[in-house]
Amino acid sequence: MEKYDLIIVGSGFASSFFLKKYLEKSGAEKRVLVLERGILYPHQERLKKARQEEVAAAYQHLEGFRETYQYNNTEKSWVFDPNFGGSSNCWTGCTPRFMPNDFKIKTLYGVAQDWPITYDDIEPYYCEVEEIMMIGGPAVTPYPKSKPYPLPPQKLSTVDKLLQQKYNELYISQPTARATKPVGNRNGCCSSLVCNLCPVNSKFTIENTLTPVYKDERVTVKYGCQVYNMITENDKVKGVAYKENGKDVESIGEVIALGSNAIFNAHILLSAGDRSYYTGRGLSDQRGTFATMYFDKLDNLGGSSSITANGYMLYDGVHRKERSACIIESFNEPIIRNEAGKWRKLAKFKFIFEDIPKDDNRVMLSDDPLKPRLEFKGHHEFVDKAMKNLGSDIEKIFSFLPIEKIEMDNYFQKTEYHICSTTRMGKSAEDSVVDKNLVHHQYRNLFVLGSGAFPTITPANPTIALSALSLMAANNSF
C-alpha cells in the first residue's frame, strides 16, 4: 500500500488553501492524496443543467446534502455542496473581515471563550486570501488592513451613500469575491442576483482559481471517496478509512488533514474514538432577519451586485456583554413599491447576529457509520435579546433618513449557511479540540481545518477567515 506524505479529506476552501500553502513549502518528492466524496461537477455543466430545467436553478445542484446526515429539526437547516470545491460552487461571495475584538470577547465582555490567536496573527493571511480570491473592497474599513483590497469596491446605492456619509468607516461597500471587474478567467459581476450559481463565472470558486493546485504532479485526487473513520495507533493517526464505489478502502499517510466541514470533521473524529468533551459540540451558525424601509422623499437607486454594503454600527461594543453583535447587509434586490410615484422609495437590509456556541447543539454518531446525527436545540439567548432590541436599534441608526415606515420581517432565516464550532480551537485539551495551528491536541499529526475551529461565531461571514486559518496552519507547520 502506498504511503502518502499528506492525505486531505475534502476539496472545499479549508482543504484547498491548506494544500496550496503545503505545496508551496514542500519538496518535489512529496506525495499527497485528496479524497473527495463528491464528483467534479464543472460550472459549465451546472449552468447547462440550470438552463434546461424549470426548478429554482440556483439551488437544484445543492439537493445532495440532505441525504448526508440524520436530522429532524425543521426550523434550522445546514446546507453545503458535497462535491469538488465544496460550497465555493454555491456561496454568495460576501467577504467582510472579523473585527479585532471578535478574538477576545471573553476578556472584553466576559462572554464565551477567547480565540488562542489575535487579529494581528491572522491579518497577513487575510491579505493573502484576499489576493488569491481577488476581493473587491473599499480603502477605508472598520478593521485594520496592512494591504489594500486587490480590486476596486462595488458601487453603493443612494441610501448606502447617505449611510456612509453618516457612519464613515462603520458603513462600507461590502468586500466581495464577486469580481468587481474582469480578472484572470473570471468575468466582472453581472449584478443579476443569482450568485449561488453565478451565470458569468465572476465569483471566486475553487474550480475557477485553485484547480492548478489539484493538477500539481505531487497530488492525486480521488472522487467518490467518502471518509468515515481514521486508523489510529496510540496518539497518532496512521490513515483514513473510506467507501469507494461501495467498497471499504484504507489509505496510509504521515500527516492527515480533515477539510470536510464542521459536520463531517467532527463525525470522522467521533468515529475514530476521539473522546474530547468538545468534539462535535457547539454546532452553530449566525441568525439573520430582514427589515424594509419605506421613504418619503428619497429614491433608492444604483449600487452594483446583490449585496452592496456592510454596516458595523451594531457590531462591537459593551452591548456584547448581554446581547449578540450584529452586522448589517444592504440588499440590492430589484424590488419596487407598488404605489404610484413611490416605486424606488425603499431599501432592504438584513441584520445578522453572532451566535455563541452551546454545548448541547451537536454532531453525534448514529446507527449508520456513514451518517452523523445532528441535534440543534436553538441559538444562544443573546440572539433573542439582540432581536428584541432590533426595532429600537434600527430607529436610532436610520432615523436621520426620511423614513415613512419600517417593516420588520420578524422572521428568522432558517440558515445563514455557515456551519461552525464543532472542533473549536483553544489553548489546551481542557478547553478545545485543536490548537492555534489547527493541530489536534491528542493526535499531533492531524489537522482539523475549517470553521469548526471557531470558538465563537462572529456576525461576519466566515469563509475568508477559515481560509486564512488554513494558510496559517500550513505555513507554521511545514
Ligand SMILES: Cc1cc2nc3c(=O)[nH]c(=O)nc-3n(C[C@H](O)[C@H](O)[C@H](O)COP(=O)(O)OP(=O)(O)OC[C@H]3O[C@@H](n4cnc5c(N)ncnc54)[C@H](O)[C@@H]3O)c2cc1C
Ligand atoms: C448557499 C451558500 C451561500 C454562502 N455564502 C457565503 C458568503 O457569502 N460568505 C461566506 O463567507 N460564506 C458563505 N457560505 C459558507 C461557505 O460556503 C462555507 O463557509 C465554506 O464553504 C466552508 O468551507 P469548507 O472547505 O470548510 O467546507 P465545504 O465547502 O463544505 O467543503 C467540504 C468538502 O469536503 C467534502 N466532504 C465532506 N464530507 C466528506 C467525507 N466524509 N469524505 C470526503 N469528502 C468529504 C465535500 O464534498 C466538500 O468538497 C455560503 C454557503 C452556502 C451553502
